[in-house]
Amino acid sequence: EDQVTQSPEALRLQEGESSSLNCSYTVSGLRGLFWYRQDPGKGPEFLFTLYSAGEEKEKERLKATLTKKESFLHITAPKPEDSATYLCAVQAMMTSGTYKYIFGTGTRLKVLA
Amino acid sequence: NAGVTQTPKFQVLKTGQSMTLQCAQDMNHNSMYWYRQDPGMGLRLIYYSASEGTTDKGEVPNGYNVSRLNKREFSLRLESAAPSQTSVYFCASSDWLGIVTEAFFGQGTRLTVV
Numbered sequence: 001e002d003q004v005t006q007s008p009e010a011l012r013l014q015e016g017e018s019s020s021l022n023c024s025y026t027v028s029g030l031r032g033l034f035w036y037r038q039d040p041g042k043g044p045e046f047l048f049t050l051y052s053a054g055e056e057k058e059k060e061r062l063k064a065t066l067t068k069k070e071s072f073l074h075i076t077a078p079k080p081e082d083s084a085t086y087l088c089a090v091q092a093m094m095t096s097g098t099y100k101y102i103f104g105t106g107t108r109l110k111v112l113a
Numbered sequence: 114n115a116g117v118t119q120t121p122k123f124q125v126l127k128t129g130q131s132m133t134l135q136c137a138q139d140m141n142h143n144s145m146y147w148y149r150q151d152p153g154m155g156l157r158l159i160y161y162s163a164s165e166g167t168t169d170k171g172e173v174p175n176g177y178n179v180s181r182l183n184k185r186e187f188s189l190r191l192e193s194a195a196p197s198q199t200s201v202y203f204c205a206s207s208d209w210l211g212i213v214t215e216a217f218f219g220q221g222t223r224l225t226v227v
Binding site: 004032034036041042043044045046049087089094096098099100101103104105106 | 117144146148153154155156158161163169171203205207214215216217218219220221223
């Protein structure tokens with residue numbers, strides 16, 4: 001069964017304290033892995049797409065990496081405005097031949113000033 | 114540059130009432146989705162439409178119906194609302210274009226059934 005698991009569920013960091021969020025997945029034929037940011041009361045906002053093991057993407061203080069079993073979202077020297085829930089998703093084929101996105105339950109990040 | 118627009122943003126229903134959640138996208142995407150988000154459960158797929166004229170069930174379709182009105186619009190209907198349908202509902206759209214592409218989400222509809 002296709003599945004995405006994120007850890008930790010919640011993370012509190014001091015401003016400037018770097019850390020990593022984990023996303024492990026099992027999916028038949030990975031086509032893409034996505035990271036989203038979600039602020040309270042808002043819809044998920046796209047951050048990165050990773051296609052194959054070994055790939056890395058960066059955006060400001062965020063860097064996403066991918067292996068064959070998991071992905072990491074590294075946050076370097078975070079700021080309070082980085083506080084949000086970070087969602088991981090994979091793309092999986094459905095019986096209809098089209099694709100769906102399977103989401104993890106997210107990591108709630110709080111960065112303290 | 115609206116992206117995906119959902120209406121309404123908030124709604125309170127009584128058990129047994131019906132309502133339709135509206136979604137429209139202006140990105141010319143072929144595929145559209147309805148998800149619900151509950152604490153600790155993540156985003157779960159209710160229904161999807163791979164292209165105009167087609168709809169299929171996701172993992173939690175019971176109690177819902179959908180209509181793909183045209184390429185832009187995809188609505189979700191609750192025929193007889195139940196308290197278990199209290200949730201935040203998100204509409205999303207994407208397009209394959211031969212490569213993997215991300216889904217774009219609306220701002221959500223927060224539904225409470227009392």
